[in-house]
Amino acid sequence: MKLLLIIGDGMADRPLKELSYSTPLEAANPQNMNMLASNGISGLLYAVAPGIVPGSDVANLSILGYDPYKDYTGRGCFEAAGAGIELKEEDLAFRCNFATINDNFIVVDERAGRIHDDEADELEKELQKIRLRTTSDIQVVFRHTIGFKGAMVLRGENLCLKVEAPMPKAGLKADAIKPKDKTLEAEKTANALNEFIRETHRILKNHPINKKREKEGLPKANAVIPWGGGKKPNLKSLNEKYELKGACVAAVSLIKGMCRLAGMNVIHVPGATGDINTDTMAKADAALKALENHDFVMVHVEGPDEASHDGDVEGKITIIRKIDSMVGRILEHISLEETCVVLLADHTTSTRLRKHTADPTPITIAGAEVIKDEVSRYSEREAYKGRLGQIRGKHVMPILLNLIGRAAKFGA
Amino acid sequence: MKLLLIIGDGMADRPLKELSYSTPLEAANPQNMNMLASNGISGLLYAVAPGIVPGSDVANLSILGYDPYKDYTGRGCFEAAGAGIELKEEDLAFRCNFATINDNFIVVDERAGRIHDDEADELEKELQKIRLRTTSDIQVVFRHTIGFKGAMVLRGENLCLKVEAPMPKAGLKADAIKPKDKTLEAEKTANALNEFIRETHRILKNHPINKKREKEGLPKANAVIPWGGGKKPNLKSLNEKYELKGACVAAVSLIKGMCRLAGMNVIHVPGATGDINTDTMAKADAALKALENHDFVMVHVEGPDEASHDGDVEGKITIIRKIDSMVGRILEHISLEETCVVLLADHTTSTRLRKHTADPTPITIAGAEVIKDEVSRYSEREAYKGRLGQIRGKHVMPILLNLIGRAAKFGA
Numbered sequence: 001m002k003l004l005l006i007i008g009d010g011m012a013d014r015p016l017k018e019l020s021y022s023t024p025l026e027a028a029n030p031q032n033m034n035m036l037a038s039n040g041i042s043g044l045l046y047a048v049a050p051g052i053v054p055g056s057d058v059a060n061l062s063i064l065g066y067d068p069y070k071d072y073t074g075r076g077c078f079e080a081a082g083a084g085i086e087l088k089e090e091d092l093a094f095r096c097n098f099a100t101i102n103d104n105f106i107v108v109d110e111r112a113g114r115i116h117d118d119e120a121d122e123l124e125k126e127l128q129k130i131r132l133r134t135t136s137d138i139q140v141v142f143r144h145t146i147g148f149k150g151a152m153v154l155r156g157e158n159l160c161l162k163v164e165a166p167m168p169k170a171g172l173k174a175d176a177i178k179p180k181d182k183t184l185e186a187e188k189t190a191n192a193l194n195e196f197i198r199e200t201h202r203i204l205k206n207h208p209i210n211k212k213r214e215k216e217g218l219p220k221a222n223a224v225i226p227w228g229g230g231k232k233p234n235l236k237s238l239n240e241k242y243e244l245k246g247a248c249v250a251a252v253s254l255i256k257g258m259c260r261l262a263g264m265n266v267i268h269v270p271g272a273t274g275d276i277n278t279d280t281m282a283k284a285d286a287a288l289k290a291l292e293n294h295d296f297v298m299v300h301v302e303g304p305d306e307a308s309h310d311g312d313v314e315g316k317i318t319i320i321r322k323i324d325s326m327v328g329r330i331l332e333h334i335s336l337e338e339t340c341v342v343l344l345a346d347h348t349t350s351t352r353l354r355k356h357t358a359d360p361t362p363i364t365i366a367g368a369e370v371i372k373d374e375v376s377r378y379s380e381r382e383a384y385k386g387r388l389g390q391i392r393g394k395h396v397m398p399i400l401l402n403l404i405g406r407a408a409k410f411g412a
Numbered sequence: 413m414k415l416l417l418i419i420g421d422g423m424a425d426r427p428l429k430e431l432s433y434s435t436p437l438e439a440a441n442p443q444n445m446n447m448l449a450s451n452g453i454s455g456l457l458y459a460v461a462p463g464i465v466p467g468s469d470v471a472n473l474s475i476l477g478y479d480p481y482k483d484y485t486g487r488g489c490f491e492a493a494g495a496g497i498e499l500k501e502e503d504l505a506f507r508c509n510f511a512t513i514n515d516n517f518i519v520v521d522e523r524a525g526r527i528h529d530d531e532a533d534e535l536e537k538e539l540q541k542i543r544l545r546t547t548s549d550i551q552v553v554f555r556h557t558i559g560f561k562g563a564m565v566l567r568g569e570n571l572c573l574k575v576e577a578p579m580p581k582a583g584l585k586a587d588a589i590k591p592k593d594k595t596l597e598a599e600k601t602a603n604a605l606n607e608f609i610r611e612t613h614r615i616l617k618n619h620p621i622n623k624k625r626e627k628e629g630l631p632k633a634n635a636v637i638p639w640g641g642g643k644k645p646n647l648k649s650l651n652e653k654y655e656l657k658g659a660c661v662a663a664v665s666l667i668k669g670m671c672r673l674a675g676m677n678v679i680h681v682p683g684a685t686g687d688i689n690t691d692t693m694a695k696a697d698a699a700l701k702a703l704e705n706h707d708f709v710m711v712h713v714e715g716p717d718e719a720s721h722d723g724d725v726e727g728k729i730t731i732i733r734k735i736d737s738m739v740g741r742i743l744e745h746i747s748l749e750e751t752c753v754v755l756l757a758d759h760t761t762s763t764r765l766r767k768h769t770a771d772p773t774p775i776t777i778a779g780a781e782v783i784k785d786e787v788s789r790y791s792e793r794e795a796y797k798g799r800l801g802q803i804r805g806k807h808v809m810p811i812l813l814n815l816i817g818r819a820a821k822f823g824a
Contacts, residue, residue: 014781015781015783044799044801048822049807049810050803050807050810051807051809051812051813052810052822053820053822054822054823055821055822055823055824056823057823057824058822058823059823061823068822068823072823074824075823075824095824167824227824228824350781352781353817355821356821357814357817357819358810358814358819359814380783381783384785389801390802
């Protein structure tokens with residue numbers, strides 16, 4: 001039996017007033033997801049533990065069976081690995097945002113008007129020229145990944161992660177990354193990051209793409225701001241852990257990079273954008289193809305999280321329905337007797353609060369020889385009645401391996 | 413959003429034959445508590461873990477987010493802090509009972525007929541004279557707290573907690589505290605405690621209050637017996653842990669002291685007696701007032717535990733109904749949209765066995781944006797059907813902080 005893990009990023013939510021206190025999942029009323037619930041076992045999933053608000057990196061690490069308290073070394077390394085940067089042991093890796101800043105280096109739009117790939121790719125080319133002058137022994141590698149997102153790596157001696165490099169946000173000063181202690185390493189790293197930001201501004205501010213954007217009334221992508229630093233983690237591959245040959249179908253480099261570092265094949269899907277416009281049907285087809293020659297395929301859709309962070313209730317319902325169609329397409333082409341299908345949200349993102357919360361998320365497992373329960377909807381409200389009860393991220397892989405008959409015996 | 417935590421000490425119970433196998437909570441049929449359950453999420457709470465019988469100190473420590481395996485240093489320190497004694501690092505602190513002993517120093521009534529505050533306060537004055545003669549380098553501080561309860565501190569060099577000072581009980585010898593090992597410290601401490609008991613007897617036996625009690629046919633409070641020794645714990649304040657400004661509304665010094673050591677403001681409530689005669693309406697009003705300028709208010713009612721230890725089924729139902737009225741008064745004056753209300757019992761106290769048991773207790777959380785479940789009664793029998801499932805004490809604060817939007821993110 002094979003395993004198909006379908007993850008709607010931040011798909012779970014709280015009841016919303018504008019939906020008469022339904023959640024977006026309930027409002028979407030996703031027929032194929034509900035069908036999975038009807039044919040499977042449901043429960044509530046805490047990615048880490050009750051009350052712990054997980055980042056996407058921590059949540060997905062945990063669901064793949066890693067211990068985030070040991071194995072999590074910061075978001076940046078996943079982003080960089082997802083961007084195709086080959087990480088060295090000592091590298092510091094950062095997630096980056098293309099952003100709009102004003103002349104005083106105050107962030108005006110932390111996503112540069114959600115700039116698209118084609119323009120961002122053009123800007124990336126120009127950014128290959130970056131050399132740091134005051135910290136000239138440090139090498140910088142920058143890659144655009146998707147939309148307004150990128151990754152960068154600082155490579156050199158005497159660097160460290162003890163810097164305060166918060167997620168960029170409108171109103172904050174861009175080049176104000178601070179050392180967390182008074183060591184030379186922390187100061188050197190903070191200086192390098194601030195110089196990187198200033199250099200990106202120097203290079204980008206008069207770039208033709210930005211002149212064009214200005215004419216069109218769009219926010220300029222006139223700076224790149226690094227945040228979420230990390231170092232290369234030492235992850236056992238899924239093959240070593242579970243003897244599974246894994247593949248990943250994802251748009252965002254955070255997930256691509258995590259899966260790459262976990263030894264999975266990362267499949268490029270044209271049209272997968274990481275937002276609500278993503279081509280979920282292309283993802284369905286990619287997943288079906290990957291199932292042909294992998295034991296374990298993880299399909300990750302970022303869109304619901306993006307919509308939630310934007311406070312976009314209608315957008316969230318739309319992308320949930322698209323994911324539902326993706327699930328429908330997949331179910332048309334597989335048999336639950338041969339493929340065990342797991343559907344979950346990695347964490348809750350409250351569309352009202354526009355941020356992650358620790359609320360548990362619905363998880364449904366269909367296929368294999370599960371003893372169906374009475375849950376017939378995939379939703380936050382119904383899932384707790386299912387026979388899976390309340391589980392943690394770390395239980396997901398062991399439960400699945402058991403269901404497909406691949407769990408090892410403890411004892412004799 | 414603010415947090416209001418309502419704790420009925422030992423309020424949960426087992427089915428009782430005399431209640432046709434209902435529990436006291438079920439027999440009380442508390443309308444306001446049931447209303448909270450109807451509007452919230454319910455579950456079963458293990459203060460520590462399944463099968464672990466928690467003391468009130470351990471249970472409440474755990475619920476406040478401390479790890480009793482690390483942070484618990486004995487009951488006495490909480491009692492002493494609750495009695496207003498400023499503890500020093502090396503102090504040994506003990507809970508005390510006013511007790512009735514006979515001429516052979518055998519305990520006849522371990523609660524001195526539940527002596528009242530006014531009389532006990534008189535006796536306390538006399539006890540300020542105590543000086544230990546054989547261990548004259550040791551200073552003794554004694555405070556009456558509430559009813560038959562008190563706290564005392566031994567201050568001096570070469571003391572230690574390796575003594576057997578059990579909870580006083582009718583039939584046991586009062587001044588028979590034993591060293592647990594052969595160190596000089598253990599022997600010195602045991603000697604000091606036994607001398608303390610004998611000195612209290614010498615001072616109290618002919619006290620006018622006791623002569624009066626004798627005439628009235630009441631047990632004399634003719635000795636004070638220390639037990640439950642502890643040292644000052646090193647607790648991070650709730651403000652440091654959660655950035656919460658906390659207040660505590662409680663009668664018994666165990667809880668007052670714990671909250672004081674956790675950096676909370678301890679509010680004195682006239683009429684709060686720690687037994688079933690306590691003024692729960694005064695507590696409601698104190699809690700409402702405290703909510704005006706605190707983020708987190710904990711209201712603790714000792715009465716149900718007292719009634720259970722006395723085997724008083726009717727008394728337990730009575731105090732549960734009084735707590736229910738208290739809940740009603742509070743709910744009249746707050747909005748669940750602004751204050752998240754949590755109702756729980758810290759542990760089960762079996763009225764039949766007259767002692768704590770490890771049975772999980774019902775917990776209900778109403779307010780914030782909880783997705784209501786189908787539980788509509790606050791009871792041991794119904795709570796497990798709720799969406800909170802089964803949680804531990806250590807999960808309570810993280811879950812609450814998440815619900816009111818104050819939880820920190822792990823990961824990015």
